Structures are given as C-alpha cells and as structure tokens.
Amino acid sequence: MISTPAPITARAALSASAARSPSSSATHATPFLRFDGVTIRLGGREILSPTSFEVARGEFVCIVGPSGCGKTTLLRAASGLVAASAGEVRRKGVKMTEPSREVAFVFQDYGRALLPWRTVEGNVSLALEAAGVPAAERAPRIADVLGKVGLAKHAHKFPVQLSGGMQQRAQIARCLAQKPELMMMDEPFGALDALTRQSLQDELARLVCDDGLTVLFVTHDLEEAIYLGDRVIALQANPGPGRPSLARMIDVKIPRPRDQLTTKEHPEYLQLRRELFAFIEQGHD
Numbered sequence: 001m002i003s004t005p006a007p008i009t010a011r012a013a014l015s016a017s018a019a020r021s022p023s024s025s026a027t028h029a030t031p032f033l034r035f036d037g038v039t040i041r042l043g044g045r046e047i048l049s050p051t052s053f054e055v056a057r058g059e060f061v062c063i064v065g066p067s068g069c070g071k072t073t074l075l076r077a078a079s080g081l082v083a084a085s086a087g088e089v090r091r092k093g094v095k096m097t098e099p100s101r102e103v104a105f106v107f108q109d110y111g112r113a114l115l116p117w118r119t120v121e122g123n124v125s126l127a128l129e130a131a132g133v134p135a136a137e138r139a140p141r142i143a144d145v146l147g148k149v150g151l152a153k154h155a156h157k158f159p160v161q162l163s164g165g166m167q168q169r170a171q172i173a174r175c176l177a178q179k180p181e182l183m184m185m186d187e188p189f190g191a192l193d194a195l196t197r198q199s200l201q202d203e204l205a206r207l208v209c210d211d212g213l214t215v216l217f218v219t220h221d222l223e224e225a226i227y228l229g230d231r232v233i234a235l236q237a238n239p240g241p242g243r244p245s246l247a248r249m250i251d252v253k254i255p256r257p258r259d260q261l262t263t264k265e266h267p268e269y270l271q272l273r274r275e276l277f278a279f280i281e282q283g284h285d
C-alpha cells in the first residue's frame with residue numbers, strides 16, 4: 001500500500017523510512033545509507049530538491065519518476081560521483097565525498113560499459129586489477145562471478161559476440177567482482193527485450209539475496225519497480241523551493257521469492273501498480 005496519501009516533507013520522509021528500516025531501533029541505530037536534506041544544483045538549475053530518506057542494509061530500493069526528475073543524479077550522489085550542493089549523504093555513518101570500491105555502478109548502456117578489445121573474462125578482470133588484486137587470485141574470483149551470472153561458458157568471448165542480455169550480465173559480473181556492499185543500477189534492463197528483462201530481473205533478485213547486497217535501482221518501468229523492490233521511492237517532476245523531490249515512499253510487502261506469473265497476479269501487486277501508475281500519470285501537480 002502507498003504509505004502516505006499526500007505529499008510528504010523531506011523530514012517526514014526521513015522519519016517514515018527510519019520507522020520501517022530493520023536496522024533502526026529505539027535508539028536510532030546508524031542506517032546503512034542516509035540522505036539528509038540532499039540538494040543538487042547543476043548549471044544554475046536545481047536538479048534534486050531537499051531529499052531525505054534512509055536505506056537499510058540488504059534493502060532493495062527502486063526509484064521511479066518522470067524523465068528529468070533527478071533519478072540518475074540521486075544515484076550519482078549516493079555513489080560519491082556528484083557532490084551535494086546542500087545536505088549530505090552518509091554510508092554507515094561516514095559522509096560520502098568520493099567514489100568507493102564498496103559501491104558498484106551498473107549502467108544502462110552495457111555496450112559502452114564493456115571494453116570491446118577485452119574478452120568477458122578480461123572485462124571482469126578490470127575490477128580486480130583496479131583493486132590491486134594479485135594476478136594469481138584473479139582467475140578463481142572471475143570464474144566464481146561468471147558462474148553466478150551464467151557466463152561461465154562464455155568467458156573467452158568478446159562483447160560483440162554476446163547478446164544484449166549477456167553483455168549486461170558481464171557488466172553485472174564485473175561489479176560483483178568488486179565484492180561491493182552497495183549496488184547502483186541505472187535502468188540496467190531498459191534496452192532489453194521483455195523476455196530477457198524478466199530473466200535478468202529474477203537472476204538479479206537471486207544474486208542480491210545470495211550476496212546480501214543493498215541496491216538502489218532506477219527504472220521507468222513501474223511493474224519492474226514493484227516486482228523487484230522492498231520499497232519504491234517516487235520522485236516528482238519540477239522540484240524547487242518548498243517542493244521536495246521525494247513525493248512518495250511505498251512499501252512492497254509481497255512475499256519473496258517472487259514469480260513473474262503468480263506475483264503479478266497478487267492482489268497487492270495489482271493495487272500498487274494501479275495506485276503508482278495513477279500517481280505518476282497525474283504528475284503530482
């Protein structure tokens with residue numbers, strides 16, 4: 001169910017998130033990830049208006065909203081790639097001021113994310129080389145992550161020899177090789193066909209569960225957000241003074257593991273889809 005029937009202030013968003021977070025307690029334990037009044041201005045324009053929320057360790061949070069509302073900018077701020085103009089982002093209580101190897105970023109354009117002159121194995125190795133992992137230790141780690149994403153038999157192929165879905169698996173494998181705690185995913189399945197997207201959704205859900213990852217996942221697909229997320233954050237268009245970017249936080253209480261058929265027939269799934277679609281359609285004006 002949608003947790004708030006009307007717009008919520010940044011401070012109310014923070015309080016609501018803290019109440020839901022399994023890592024919070026009566027003494028307000030340090031959350032895994034915290035946005036506190038984060039505002040981002042670029043080129044004289046306010047891209048993200050004061051935004052506050054918390055994410056618990058192991059939580060899968062999906063972010064939706066109209067184009068230009070600041071979804072990707074929010075991910076970049078959470079990963080230390082963009083500095084907040086006001087407010088701050090903290091991970092495990094430490095202010096994020098620069099990128100970290102504990103944070104991985106999966107991009108939508110998998111074709112450009114992979115080096116075409118390197119094999120799948122070589123692309124995954126990039127993460128280990130950057131981390132200074134000794135050459136003797138790389139092979140077993142590469143084999144492990146390629147096995148997890150179903151690419152063990154394609155280790156020696158080049159990106160051009162792979163389908164779009166396999167290229168995205170390779171990018172995910174490279175991120176997993178970092179052994180991150182936090183995964184940022186910017187519309188990673190948006191360019192894939194429906195069947196491939198569904199397959200990768202289920203693989204991602206399994207990997208997140210197996211590895212205990214925390215995920216921030218941007219998508220334009222409302223059904224994908226409900227299917228994957230423990231929570232859905234909806235950003236509104238044209239934020240500004242007195243109009244925070246964060247407009248809704250939705251708890252998704254549908255049991256896991258989820259299934260592409262039965263989950264999407266679940267009464268709560270249908271109700272959330274209807275209510276979230278109505279919210280996005282009205283543009284929250």
